Structures are given as C-alpha cells and as structure tokens.
Amino acid sequence: MHLSWKIASVLALAWLLGGCGYNTLQVTDERTKATWAEVLNEYQRRADLVPNLVNTVKGFAAQEKEVLLGVTQARAKVGSIQATPDLLADPAAFARFQAAQGELSGALSRLMAVVESYPQLKSDANFRDLQAQLESTENRIAAARNRFIQAVQEYNVTVRSFPSNLTAMVFGFKTRPSFTVENEKAISAPPKVDFGTSAPQPGGAPGAGR
Numbered sequence: 263m264h265l266s267w268k269i270a271s272v273l274a275l276a277w278l279l280g281g282c283g284y285n286t287l288q289v290t291d292e293r294t295k296a297t298w299a300e301v302l303n304e305y306q307r308r309a310d311l312v313p314n315l316v317n318t319v320k321g322f323a324a325q326e327k328e329v330l331l332g333v334t335q336a337r338a339k340v341g342s343i344q345a346t347p348d349l350l351a352d353p354a355a356f357a358r359f360q361a362a363q364g365e366l367s368g369a370l371s372r373l374m375a376v377v378e379s380y381p382q383l384k385s386d387a388n389f390r391d392l393q394a395q396l397e398s399t400e401n402r403i404a405a406a407r408n409r410f411i412q413a414v415q416e417y418n419v420t421v422r423s424f425p426s427n428l429t430a431m432v433f434g435f436k437t438r439p440s441f442t443v444e445n446e447k448a449i450s451a452p453p454k455v456d457f458g459t460s461a462p463q464p465g466g467a468p469g470a471g472r
Contacts, residue, residue, distance in 0.1 A: 264421040272279060272336055273456050274377070277422075280424060281422055282425050282428060282429040282434070283423070283425065283426025283428050283430075284426075286420050286426060286435070287417075287420055287421070287426060287429060287430060287445065290413070290416050290417035290420050291417060291441065292417070293413040293417070294350065294410070294413045294414050294417045294438060295347055295350070296394050296412055296413075297406070297409045297410040297412075297413040298347065298412075299347075299404045300406045300409065300410070301403070301407055301410050302345050303401060303406075304402045304406045305340070305345075305403060307399050307401070307402070308396070308399045308403065309337055309366070309432040310339065311392060311395055311396055311399065312333060312334070312337045312366075312370075313337075314392055314397065314436060315333075315373070315392050316330055316334055316373075317334055318383075318388055318389045318392060319373060319376075319377065319383060319389070322378065322380050322382055322383035322385075322386065322389075323379075323380050323383060324378075325348075329369075329372050329376050330373070332369045332372060333366075333369040333370060333371075333372075333373050335369075335461050336362070336365045336366040336368075336369040336370075337366060337369075339362045339366075340362045340363060340366050342362075343355075343358060343359050343362055347365075350438045350439070351436065351438070355472055356439040357439070357448060358441050360441060360442070364399045366403070370396070377389075407441055410440070410441070411440050411441055414438050417437075417438060418437045418438060418440075420436050421435050421436065422437065
C-alpha cells in the first residue's frame with residue numbers, strides 16, 4: 263500500500279509538471295542551446311578564414327594597411343569574448359558579442375570593397391577559393407542565426423506564458439536575449455564576395471586609382 267502511494271505520488275507529480283509546461287521548457291531550453299552552438303560554430307568558421315584572407319590580400323595590396331588592420335583587430339575582439347552557453351543568461355554580454363561580430367562583418371565588407379581595385383587579386387586562385395568559402399560561411403551564419411532566433415522566440419514565449427511561467431519561476435528559467443531586429447538587415451545582406459567582372463563604380467572603393 264505504501265509503495266502504491268509513492269508510485270501514485272510520482273505519477274501525479276509528473277502529470278503536474280507536464281501540464282504546467284515543464285517538459286516544454288526543457289525541450290525549448292535545449293533547442294536554444296543547440297542552435298546557439300550552431301551559431302558559434304559558423305562564426306568560428308568565419309574567424310578561421312580571416313588570417314588567410316588578410317595575408318592573401320596583403321600580398322597584392324599591402325598599402326591598404328588601415329583596412330587590413332581593421333579586419334585583424336575586429337577578429338581579435340571577437341576572439342576575446344568567451345562565447346559560452348552562459349552568455350545566453352547575460353543580455354549585456356550577448357550584446358557585446360553581437361556588436362563584436364557586427365564589427366567584423368563591417369570590416370570584411372570594407373576589405374571586399376578594397377579588393378575591387380585589384381584585378382590581379384580578384385583573379386588569384388587562392389583568393390577566389392577563400393572568397394567562395396567566405397560567401398558560403400556568411401550564408402550558413404544567416405541560416406544558423408535564423409534558427410536560433412526562432413528557438414529563442416519559442417522558448418521565451420513558453421517562459422512568459424501562463425501556466426508555464428509559474429513553472430519557469432519555480433525552476434529558474436528566464437527569458438534569453440536574441441539578435442536585435444535592427445541587426446537583421448545586416449544579416450540579410452552579407453558582405454559581397456561575388457566579384458565577377460564588374461568594374462569599380464566612380465567614387466567607390468578605397469584605394470581606387472592607385
């Protein structure tokens with residue numbers, strides 16, 4: 263009889279937790295962590311491309327010191343941030359991470375604009391391989407970010423909705439930051455790396471006419 267009472271108590275507790283959104287919180291929590299790890303992997307892939315990209319450009323356009331230094335410094339800033347799962351619990355730290363990645367995106371865009379002025383660099387086989395890798399990585403970053411945004415949205419809705427919000431308070435589940443709406447324009451238009459044969463526009467890329 264005593265054993266039956268314990269079993270009934272456990273089943274009742276499981277039913278209550280499930281009915282109050284505990285299971286959903288667990289699932290959405292794990293999904294945000296998994297999609298966040300994917301975002302980090304893609305950003306790391308991009309960071310790993312930067313040294314070879316900078317060295318290749320330097321071989322043809324060493325005089326573009328300011329732009330090359332800007333990319334190197336932006337990459338160093340990204341690397342200085344400890345992008346762990348704990349970052350999701352700290353909105354201020356998440357904002358710093360996002361800002362650093364945005365700076366690297368901007369620095370890479372400026373680098374690619376400079377490349378337009380160097381036909382030999384644009385036709386270099388090694389550079390074109392790096393160009394293709396960067397383009398692919400930027401697309402993968404955009405896709406990974408989108409999956410993360412959706413996962414965080416689902417998780418945050420669960421944390422805020424009744425009655426799962428009561429369960430969230432009891433077990434310490436809190437809302438998580440995501441990429442800002444303002445920044446989504448940047449991610450929908452990644453750095454241009456498809457050069458083709460187009461000529462630089464008047465008044466365009468730095469270093470033109472050198």
